[in-house]
Amino acid sequence: MASAEDTLKEFLKKFKLEDAIIQKITKTVPDGGLGIQSVSDFRGYFSEAEYEDGCKTDILAETDFQNDRIQLSRLRIAWTKSKEELTKSSGSSTSDWEAPVPDEDKEKQ
Secondary structure, eight states: OOOHHHHHHHHHHTTTOOHHHHHHHHSOGGGTSOOOOSHHHHHHHSOTTTHHHHIIIIIGGGSTTTTOHHHHHHHHHHHHHHHHHHHHHHTOOHHHHHSOOOHHHHHHO
């Protein structure tokens, strides 16, 4: 079975991101990377409101692809699709994540 980091790398490669960008995402912080180790880490690293700017400033600006609009586009798509990837791997639907907690379950808490 593949590690979470290997799964993340394969996920990012599906979007044709350059190796330098994938390395920036997955390298440890002391080694100059972001230290993201899984698809869920990648998804959670940025909020919905900041992911576009974050992709530019935290990832691309630190590589030779800082002005590459194609790589930026691919990175944004990968971040957006990561929610679907997490849903697929967890076996639940996105609506399960956003559904309110049933009253009977609230009482148990």
